[in-house]
Amino acid sequence: MRHVRRVCIYSGSSNADGPRYRAAARTMGTLLASAGIGVVFGGGRVGLMGEVADAALAAGGVVIGVITQNLQELELGHAGCTELFVVESMHARKLMMAQLSDALIALPGGFGTMEEMFEATTWTQLNIHEKPVGILNVDGFYDALLAWIAHARREGFIKDIHGKLLTAHAEPVELLRALSGADIPRIETWIQDP
Ligand code: AMP
Numbered sequence: 001m002r003h004v005r006r007v008c009i010y011s012g013s014s015n016a017d018g019p020r021y022r023a024a025a026r027t028m029g030t031l032l033a034s035a036g037i038g039v040v041f042g043g044g045r046v047g048l049m050g051e052v053a054d055a056a057l058a059a060g061g062v063v064i065g066v067i068t069q070n071l072q073e074l075e076l077g078h079a080g081c082t083e084l085f086v087v088e089s090m091h092a093r094k095l096m097m098a099q100l101s102d103a104l105i106a107l108p109g110g111f112g113t114m115e116e117m118f119e120a121t122t123w124t125q126l127n128i129h130e131k132p133v134g135i136l137n138v139d140g141f142y143d144a145l146l147a148w149i150a151h152a153r154r155e156g157f158i159k160d161i162h163g164k165l166l167t168a169h170a171e172p173v174e175l176l177r178a179l180s181g182a183d184i185p186r187i188e189t190w191i192q193d194p
Pocket of ligand 1: 009010011012013014041042043044045046049067071076109110111112113114116
């Protein structure tokens with residue numbers, strides 16, 4: 001069992017329609033706080049990311065934000081974080097978010113969420129870090145993405161041993177349990193001779 005002290009949450013910065021996304025974000029924040037697990041996130045007060053942070057803080061949890069100077073100046077930073085790091089660039093931000101965390105979870109979101117989630121996954125794939133990545137599949141939001149991953153595996157673009165790099169669940173508690181027990185495959189030989 002992996003000791004998960006902090007989880008990085010990637011999630012949409014928009015206020016998407018549908019209370020189910022907000023409810024799932026709040027459930028995730030509350031769950032992490034009550035399990036004594038710190039939340040690392042992009043430091044914004046907007047969208048689902050703000051919901052996760054607010055819920056975790058309301059439940060007495062530790063919330064660490066990592067935001068760029070730029071976004072902070074746009075007054076999008078969350079003022080209530082336990083700690084808010086302000087960094088120079090998006091690259092520095094993503095590195096720090098990953099380094100502070102033992103596991104990473106994507107909630108529903110858009111381009112930013114996808115980009116962060118897949119970067120974290122490829123870093124695990126390359127053993128740059130050894131951190132499990134999870135997808136909270138709220139109401140089937142990620143079904144189409146999971147179908148694409150299955151397709152890419154069938155077509156040979158994602159190795160079978162990497163199929164387990166991403167774990168998806170509809171329920172926050174199940175997802176957290178799966179990530180705590182996740183095995184990270186090590187690749188000794190990347191390109192095999194035919
Ligand atoms: P998106 O899914 O396109 O809404 O992008 C959300 C992700 O990108 C989050 O996980 C954040 O790390 C980052 N991000 C995008 N917009 C903001 C913002 N206004 N404030 C803070 N982080 C943001």
